[in-house]
Amino acid sequence: MTTTPFKFELISQDGQARAGVFHTPHGDVPTPIFAPVGTQATVKSLTQRHLKELDAKLILANTYHLYLRPGDDLIAEMGGLHQFMSWDGPILTDSGGFQVFSLSKTRKVDEDGVTFKSHIDGSTHRFTPERSVEIQENLGADIIMAFDECAEPYNRQYSEAAMHRTHRWAERCYAAKKRSDQALFGIIQGGVFPDLREASAEYIAGLDFPGNAIGGLSVGETKEEMHAMLEIVNSILPQEKPRYLMGVGTPQDLVTCIKRGVDIFDCVLPTRLARHNAAMSDNGRMNMMNAQYTRDERPISETCTCYTCQHYSRAYIRHLIQANEMLSGTLLSIHNIHTLLDLACNLRKAILNQQYNEFAGKYLSNFTK
């Protein structure tokens, strides 16, 4: 597998926390980094100019959703995902595995792949490792993911079987990959079981992917269990390759998981909270619908430098929500994504300055919820 356009530079370490740069064909991704999610080739409610202004360095799109609508063949015909969604920076696509396994009632797994029904129209579809890679090659993201099976975290027997299948599928994805301008990451599974996580990290690390992902976490287990699994996995994964913790997280997750050696995060949380009228802040979440903001002239956060906080008051945002105006979703998405990107940026600086624990401790102590 040729991955020449990709190179991970580890610049600094503070404890297990790492600062680096991942070079991709569409630009450099400084790590640690948070990737906003554009499920259907759009980070909900934001134009690409908003994302550029937010200085987003990496965005994620979902293979399952784009395969179903508008179709990966259509996106390939339109010049690939970058051109289709007018985003010239790095993009990561997941494998479709997580979404397919979430459709627990309508999917059927066998050794070769998964048959599932579309959530849109109930039609039957099939993903195999080879098909997932083919779809992701049609989409054309910079970073693509191996097709994996995400088990329920507490089911030992299922977790073990899913882990082994994930390993066999990882090899098939590796073999199926054709494009040299995409980096394929392997995925580690193993539920909340230390021995399985250890075995999975060793197996996946042995396949020599240009980056490694940790799947099957933040799916119902406790934070303590998640942290324990990260510590096991990251003690095994090679230092010289980026580590991506899939589907995580909150501001606190960024702080506690970067501390444990994670480099890349993605989560729908900032845009989902925005659609539910919640603002993220360095002190916790704010429900902007609350009556207390009715005449509050302050921005969401008085220290925030985002476009929303530089231009709009809490009173105005509350008014938009009360009046069912969609601008509230846009303004809160801008603020929430800024909050996570800014936090990742500050955590990176703290690593470079060898002040990670000090910064992290202070940050976490400010959280009220």
Add this chain to the structure above:
Amino acid sequence: MTTTPFKFELISQDGQARAGVFHTPHGDVPTPIFAPVGTQATVKSLTQRHLKELDAKLILANTYHLYLRPGDDLIAEMGGLHQFMSWDGPILTDSGGFQVFSLSKTRKVDEDGVTFKSHIDGSTHRFTPERSVEIQENLGADIIMAFDECAEPYNRQYSEAAMHRTHRWAERCYAAKKRSDQALFGIIQGGVFPDLREASAEYIAGLDFPGNAIGGLSVGETKEEMHAMLEIVNSILPQEKPRYLMGVGTPQDLVTCIKRGVDIFDCVLPTRLARHNAAMSDNGRMNMMNAQYTRDERPISETCTCYTCQHYSRAYIRHLIQANEMLSGTLLSIHNIHTLLDLACNLRKAILNQQYNEFAGKYLSNFTK
């Protein structure tokens, strides 16, 4: 009534079409101009940066809506509408009259004012000319409107009574106005009846407002009737004051009404069409949901310079619509508002170059619907 910050300069005329500049405390408004509508203190789905990038010179907000929610007292407390909605350019508010008279089943008119029920919670409220001016002074727009009664256009008896009441109310608004940094415009009524329109134009012109508005058009009458009324009214209104045709219009309306001496327009059409998946173009409307755009890599309009057309394809916009992504509303609003602002700009240039009829004829002949 002091209106020193306001001055209308008539720069050029081509037939009855006029090019000018209306100076306001928040900036100059080149005329002819189209004002995007921000009913609830937000031009739906757009940030103020979008509006600045679109080079909008004047925006409109609705007194009825803002009085009910969040309340004009709250907006005054937050520093007025400019600060509340973070728009430092000129703003125009209507008087609330049109909305109140649209609530035909729940409102009751008497000589002193109108009692009506809120569309939000059914609560009872009352507007009088004095109260409308007071609310608009709380909101603090640059241009405010006299409280008028908009009759059904074909009812002669009602139109005549409403016109006379509108005149008496205009005098009361004139007398009630206190702030010197707002320009109060009078409104002409009279339905589709030439003698009433003539009488109303003479009466309102005689009150010497800094600008005059033409109300009660585009409410069900034919285009021919609207044009005939405009010709009568504009032959009477003073040349040296701006003329505002309320609630109009389409691209064709701009072309045909500027030709008849109108300077200012406003309409919800561009943002409303955007929410219904329609793009305006110089050749007519396009339903972006249509299957013909599925794999269409072209922008909505190949000659358009708006952000949407510079960055996104018809195929992408159709995908957003199919996937129920709100970004489609934002992108179409940007394009549609650009289309009307750009048209007004080109019509202004044509007036300055004494080529209005040539430009207008060519433009209208390109329209397919």
